Amino acid sequence: MNHVGSSPRAADDDKSWSVETDMALLEVTNLHVKIDDKQILKGLNLTVNAGEVHAIMGPNGSGKSTLAYVMAGKPGYAPTEGEILLDGADLLAMPPDERAAKGLFLAFQYPLEIPGVATMTFLRTALNAQRKARGEAELSTPEFMKLVREASAKLEINPDMLRRAVNVGFSGGEKKRNEILQMALLAPRLGVLDETDSGLDIDALKIVADGVNRLRSKDRAMVVITHYQRLLNHIVPDVVHVLSRGRIVKTGGKELALELEAKGYAQYQDEAALA
């Protein structure tokens, strides 16, 4: 009932990629998730095609971050029912690293600090692990360095930052930029951005949004999870969903975000409660 069709843009792009032309990039079906005996997701359905950017908006506690964690495979976030297919592959059967190698990237709402692990080591280990899992050759040091230099320059990331331990001593904005840098390097099929705008001032927001927009492509999809419409001025979505009380209760175009900004979530919370 909450099934979403392809946007016109994605339909055009479908012709150009070789894999399973009639299959959605992401297919979430009837997802139920319980955390600590509380039902958070109650039969969520979501279909995202290649080339599309979907926004998922909803009030606090509606299950937005839970959806992100379930997709990425965070321990303790196993669904009780439902299915998540990425290019037809059953994500829920894979550990988090295999999901990443398959093409899923989650930009964390609160990126973690990892003292003692150098940022460059982290980036290189991640990139080469994914390449290895896909049967591709590992990148040489010069190739890798070139890639990082180019990607970080676009995000206005100071090279000094890359010499530090992962996210240690980074400001909130630097951490978010570092997430987008990782997404750029890992070049996923599907990027899930969990509240990427939280904690960002307007300048940092613009840098991050530009970074995300550069990564939009006909072969890639994005799911942008956000509470506020603000981010969607910069990352303009093809489809907007309203998530309330564990279900998608409304789906529309980008104008839906503006309507939410004006009217709030109250009407949807009532609808979800009645459903």
Added chain:
Amino acid sequence: MNAEVRQIKTDAERALAESYAAAKARLPGAGPVGALREQAFKSFETEGLPHRRVEEWKYTDLRAVMREARPLAGAPDAAAIARAKSAGALVGDIEARRIVFVDGSFVPELSDLKDLSSGLTIRSMAQALTASDPLVAQHLGKLAASLGDGVVALNTALMRDGALIHVAKGATVERPIHLVFAATGETPASVFTRSLVVIEDGARVMLVESHDAAAAHQVNTALELMVGDNAHVDHIKLTGGVDGLVHVSSLMAAIGARARFNAFTFNTGAGVTRNQLFVRFDGEGTLANIRGASLLKGKQHVDTTLVADHKAPGCQSREVFKAVLDHESHNVFQGKIIVEPGAQQTDAKMMTRALLLSEDAEADNKPELEIFADDVQCGHGATAGALDQNLKFYLMARGIPEAEAESLLVQAFIGEAVEGIEHAGLRDALMAAVVAWLKARET
């Protein structure tokens, strides 16, 4: 016979007494050294092997571990010497002067005593004891006697060989000295090595001790280290071995004024290991870093017992000890900082952290502060816990497989202690050893 002598109870204690009685006439050094041995053995006999009811040995019951005492090691055979050629590989390819001891005896053909730099003297302890070297008369057993420690006393009674090193006033020894202690004999034996290192004022040297063992030996090794004023000394001890090995080690150091002293102990497990570090600050204004890391698996047991005794004012000491424990291994850290009356403006901070990779591993941390001065800064911290699951998830969410994610986090954890080693080559070699240990864990 002294009335205080306790009735010897255990088979091991009886065997040690028999070994001592049979060997004392043949052990190197007569006259005053013989008297020193005799006195030390009496002192050992009074208490016997330390056991769990002795507070300092609460977690490492040596009496229970040593059901029997191995016979004293004889001169090493050709096979043991051949095996010792590859001993001490943990230091990697750092350029160091190797001085090799096999089954407790100095082996000249494996040792490099050529072209000693000006001010550096190295000789075998057995030779020095026999020849009544003045350094022996001046220093040997002095620090040991001040501690009244039973296993050190046993070492003094039965010491056979080791290194005697002297670095003259103001001399800089550029090339690290690597003391290779290889217990490579096939028959389990008791090995007693004793070294004395005297670093005069303003001298500089780096000393690496590596201990390997190929069989279930009982090794008791001790080092008395005198560090002069304004001297700069690095001491690194690397210990490994096989299951069934009992390794008891005592570092006794007395540090002069305005000196720099860096100590590091690295344990990759060896049956039961007890590392005792007694560091005394005799002069003011000294900076000391005393660190260590242990990587344990199986049923390995490593006990690090540290006493940092601040006798002089204005010294700074930093103690950082890390342990990673897998399977049913057991790590013990007992760290005591003493600030004696008058040792004002002491700044001492101790941290010990254990990372448990298994439900069955055990970490015991016992920090103690004894402060008798009022103008000091002292602190300690202790943690024990599992790997941070959120950090592991973050790494895995980037495509890093679980084993590799754990490996990165463990390297980061140990790295905090290892990075205190000043020698870059040795630092890299130890981190490579950490990676190898983690790799072995995956298979």
